[in-house]
Amino acid sequence: MGEENVPASIVQFAQLDKLLNLGRANSLWPMTFGLACCAIEMMCTGGSRFDISRFGAEVFRPSPRQSDVMIVAGTINKKLELAVKTLYDQMPEPKWVIAMGNCAICGGPFKVKENYNVVEGADKLFPVDVYIPGCPPRPEALLEGIMMLEEKITGKRRWPRVQPG
Amino acid sequence: MDQVVLTNIIYVTIFLIGALLFGFGPIIIVKLLSPSSHTRQTAGRTDQLIECGMEPIGSAWIRFGIIYYLYALIFLAFDVDVLFLFPVAVAYNSPELGLRDFYEILLFVAILSLAIVYAWRKGVFTWEKKTYLHQ
Amino acid sequence: MGLVEQTQAALAELFPEPALPAAPAGEGDQEAPPRQAGVVVTDAARHGSHLDVLCRPDQVVAVARVLDQDGYFLEAISGVDWLDKGQFEVIYDYNRLGGEHCRVTVRALVDRNEPAVPTISGVFPAADWHERETFDFYGIRFQDHPNLIRILLPEDADFHPLRKDYMP
Amino acid sequence: MTVPVHLRHDETFVLNLGPQHPATHGVLRVKLTMDGEYIVKAEPVLGYIHRMHEKMAENGTFAQFMPNTARMDYLHALAFNHGWALVVERAAGIEVPERAEYIRVITVELNRIASHLLWWAAFLLDLGGFTPLLYAFDDREKIIDLLERVTGSRLTYCYLRFGGVYNDIDDEFIAGTRDFIKRLRGRMPRLYHDLVTHNIILIKRIKDIGFVTAEQCRRYGATGPVARGSGIDYDIRKNEPYSVYPEFDFDVPVFTEGDSMARYMVRMHEMEQSMRIIEQALDKLPGGPVMGKAPKVLKPEAGYYYSAVETARGSLGHRLVCNGDKNPYKLKLRSPTFSNLSLFGEVAEGMLLADALAFMGSLDLVIPEIDR
Numbered sequence: 074m075g076e077e078n079v080p081a082s083i084v085q086f087a088q089l090d091k092l093l094n095l096g097r098a099n100s101l102w103p104m105t106f107g108l109a110c111c112a113i114e115m116m117c118t119g120g121s122r123f124d125i126s127r128f129g130a131e132v133f134r135p136s137p138r139q140s141d142v143m144i145v146a147g148t149i150n151k152k153l154e155l156a157v158k159t160l161y162d163q164m165p166e167p168k169w170v171i172a173m174g175n176c177a178i179c180g181g182p183f184k185v186k187e188n189y190n191v192v193e194g195a196d197k198l199f200p201v202d203v204y205i206p207g208c209p210p211r212p213e214a215l216l217e218g219i220m221m222l223e224e225k226i227t228g229k230r231r232w233p234r235v236q237p238g
Numbered sequence: 239m240d241q242v243v244l245t246n247i248i249y250v251t252i253f254l255i256g257a258l259l260f261g262f263g264p265i266i267i268v269k270l271l272s273p274s275s276h277t278r279q280t281a282g283r284t285d286q287l288i289e290c291g292m293e294p295i296g297s298a299w300i301r302f303g304i305i306y307y308l309y310a311l312i313f314l315a316f317d318v319d320v321l322f323l324f325p326v327a328v329a330y331n332s333p334e335l336g337l338r339d340f341y342e343i344l345l346f347v348a349i350l351s352l353a354i355v356y357a358w359r360k361g362v363f364t365w366e367k368k369t370y371l372h373q
Numbered sequence: 374m375g376l377v378e379q380t381q382a383a384l385a386e387l388f389p390e391p392a393l394p395a396a397p398a399g400e401g402d403q404e405a406p407p408r409q410a411g412v413v414v415t416d417a418a419r420h421g422s423h424l425d426v427l428c429r430p431d432q433v434v435a436v437a438r439v440l441d442q443d444g445y446f447l448e449a450i451s452g453v454d455w456l457d458k459g460q461f462e463v464i465y466d467y468n469r470l471g472g473e474h475c476r477v478t479v480r481a482l483v484d485r486n487e488p489a490v491p492t493i494s495g496v497f498p499a500a501d502w503h504e505r506e507t508f509d510f511y512g513i514r515f516q517d518h519p520n521l522i523r524i525l526l527p528e529d530a531d532f533h534p535l536r537k538d539y540m541p
Numbered sequence: 542m543t544v545p546v547h548l549r550h551d552e553t554f555v556l557n558l559g560p561q562h563p564a565t566h567g568v569l570r571v572k573l574t575m576d577g578e579y580i581v582k583a584e585p586v587l588g589y590i591h592r593m594h595e596k597m598a599e600n601g602t603f604a605q606f607m608p609n610t611a612r613m614d615y616l617h618a619l620a621f622n623h624g625w626a627l628v629v630e631r632a633a634g635i636e637v638p639e640r641a642e643y644i645r646v647i648t649v650e651l652n653r654i655a656s657h658l659l660w661w662a663a664f665l666l667d668l669g670g671f672t673p674l675l676y677a678f679d680d681r682e683k684i685i686d687l688l689e690r691v692t693g694s695r696l697t698y699c700y701l702r703f704g705g706v707y708n709d710i711d712d713e714f715i716a717g718t719r720d721f722i723k724r725l726r727g728r729m730p731r732l733y734h735d736l737v738t739h740n741i742i743l744i745k746r747i748k749d750i751g752f753v754t755a756e757q758c759r760r761y762g763a764t765g766p767v768a769r770g771s772g773i774d775y776d777i778r779k780n781e782p783y784s785v786y787p788e789f790d791f792d793v794p795v796f797t798e799g800d801s802m803a804r805y806m807v808r809m810h811e812m813e814q815s816m817r818i819i820e821q822a823l824d825k826l827p828g829g830p831v832m833g834k835a836p837k838v839l840k841p842e843a844g845y846y847y848s849a850v851e852t853a854r855g856s857l858g859h860r861l862v863c864n865g866d867k868n869p870y871k872l873k874l875r876s877p878t879f880s881n882l883s884l885f886g887e888v889a890e891g892m893l894l895a896d897a898l899a900f901m902g903s904l905d906l907v908i909p910e911i912d913r
Contacts, residue, residue, distance in 0.1 A: 290557050369546070
């Protein structure tokens with residue numbers, strides 16, 4: 074069962090929680106938080122060809138108060154660090170974080186010895202639930218990331234996992 | 239208190255209770271089922287106003303232009319106008335509503351729309367570009 | 374090429390002492406004898422700029438005014454840190470906006486310990502941000518710039534990243 | 542007609558059009574001093590996505606910087622590759638075979654159309670229309686598939702090499718490009734112009750909004766569609782010809798009104814011109830190698846080099862200083878949006894907030910290109 078890092082609620086019934094998690098998993102409202110190149114791939118995923126709305130995640134909310142998942146799509150640098158933490162705080166529970174792209178995972182192409190300005194990874198700021206590698210990751214990778222987050226929330230996988238090869 | 243009045247009162251109270259439940263129900267349910275009242279913090283800024291991630295500069299409690307007040311007045315005029323038109327709408331297809339009543343309603347709406355004409359002439363609806371002469 | 378000669382003539386009055394004969398293009402500063410301030414025609418196909426002007430920092434505003442009258446626009450301001458020679462260099466690139474093409478590169482050398490160059494944001498407002506960025510990266514102070522603060526780095530940063538001796 | 546207003550300081554409040562805002566296409570922050578709906582002073586604050594490209598250029602070899610160029614302006618990444626390849630080829634004196642030049646022009650123009658399509662979708666998203674995004678992205682995906690066949694990546698291309706291109710284009714790419722052009726030409730009048738350009742809501746939102754005069758463009762150094770929207774006939778492909786552009790005949794759309802509608806129309810016509818260039822380049826595509834001979838480790842002669850390239854947003858300049866060893870000694874990237882945005886403060890004064898956002902959309906900003 075997922076949600077080990079989402080705090081518990083006052084009333085807890087097993088079946089009711091399963092139903093709630095199913096509802097949460099199928100209506101993840103991401104926050105428009107496109108920083109750099111990965112934001113363009115996120116927009117392509119929102120487009121009609123890759124169609125993120127098949128997973129109920131096409132409602133990109135601008136304000137953190139109404140969003141469930143923060144997709145960190147791009148590079149966080151030292152000037153933006155406080156703003157990112159503020160946005161994370163302002164999101165109500167239950168909230169999840171998807172680190173999209175190498176920059177959000179570990180600083181990516183900017184993790185060099187002369188790095189004076191890039192925060193090397195979003196998990197230095199807050200707990201991250203799903204990492205999507207790629208620079209930028211393909212829209213299919215973002216959809217796979219959302220499916221992994223859904224599996225983390227409900228414990229069941231919606232689509233059979235594609236075996237490589 | 240004969241039977242008909244009593245049943246009407248019961249209908250209205252049931253309707254009232256339903257409305258209240260419909261209003262406060264979700265708030266209570268969410269309080270019970272949502273993961274927790276507090277959210278996870280990293281910079282302790284949960285209750286800060288939303289301003290695109292930035293600290294809001296100064297307070298927003300300042301004197302606004304009068305123009306927004308005029309918009310509110312016009313809305314109020316037409317809100318009350320609609321309030322009076324509801325009973326008319328209910329009784330519209332009854333036979334005794336003659337042509338004379340129709341003209342009365344028309345006159346009533348016309349008088350109220352004078353507020354719009356007054357606001358129009360006062361230039362409430364024109365939003366010109368301004369140049370600011372900095373002292 | 375009427376425009377290049379015309380601009381060269383306009384700029385020539387600023388440098389009364391005769392400029393050295395045009396050093397063959399592409400030759401580094403180190404080998405050539407230290408070049409006097411002056412205007413040199415360079416091969417545009419290779420270097421991208423038609424005129425290369427070396428001037429003292431205090432002449433920068435005068436050159437900017439001359440080029441402003443001729444209808445040039447400021448393309449970019451870049452700083453260079455010559456660590457071994459103990460000098461900063463500020464490169465101004467001017468270009469024509471439409472019509473015949475002619476790019477003028479103005480270079481000014483400044484001592485590395487207290488680098489100060491007069492600002493040209495009065496003549497070209499485009500210089501405002503470019504100068505703030507050069508100050509941000511190199512620490513070159515632009516005298517009487519309207520608001521010389523950092524533009525790209527966080528306000529509380531206390532280092533100048535593009536200096537050759539800076540390593541985080 | 543503008544209304545002069547005297548203002549006491551306590552009647553204004555400061556609003557952050559902050560880093561996380563749907564209309565800023567990234568992390569641009571504008572500090573707005575507001576008087577009700579009107580903007581008294583607008584001051585863009587940059588640096589929220591500054592990623593040290595110039596410092597990395599100094600610590601890596603010339604070839605190692607090519608992937609960086611695509612991460613600055615990822616919408617027109619091939620033009621940035623082209624600019625960097627051009628300045629290094631000039632510095633090191635490397636020859637590029639004819640066929641490689643043609644392939645460069647074809648892919649750069651395809652990328653320009655993709656960039657304009659995305660600008661068009663995002664601009665109308667700012668103004669509140671969501672459906673144009675769907676069919677603009679549909680067309681854009683066709684281009685991305687074509688470019689992915691040749692370059693291997695969807696967005697951040699690293700396709701150009703000093704002296705040529707990474708791999709050759711095949712007949713399927715050429716046939717696909719011709720189909721794409723026929724398809725877009727078929728859709729352009731109906732879907733793009735009748736439905737959107739002549740739409741009264743769009744005309745009301747962007748006509749006579751955000752006037753930029755030619756003198757303002759010159760003083761602030763604005764280039765590209767912003768300058769061509771204010772009557773300045775300046776396109777680097779025509780004024781400072783590079784690569785094989787002189788062999789194609791295409792005209793440069795110039796409008797003189799200088800408002801957001803003019804900039805909008807410039808970009809729409811530019812898409813048509815890019816298609817004309819691609820067709821002529823496909824017809825005249827020569828045979829031969831796609832990779833000239835280039836030394837493994839580049840050590841260009843010491844000196845100052847500058848190259849200017851026309852990207853979808855304006856003139857991209859590479860100011861390169863070499864001192865003879867294998868790393869660039871200093872590289873300054875003159876990004877077009879950096880100067881285009883610098884005139885925002887002066888033009889947006891006295892504007893309504895909604896019009897200022899429409900004006901910012903018509904400037905076509907890509908923030909990592911501003912912050913570098």
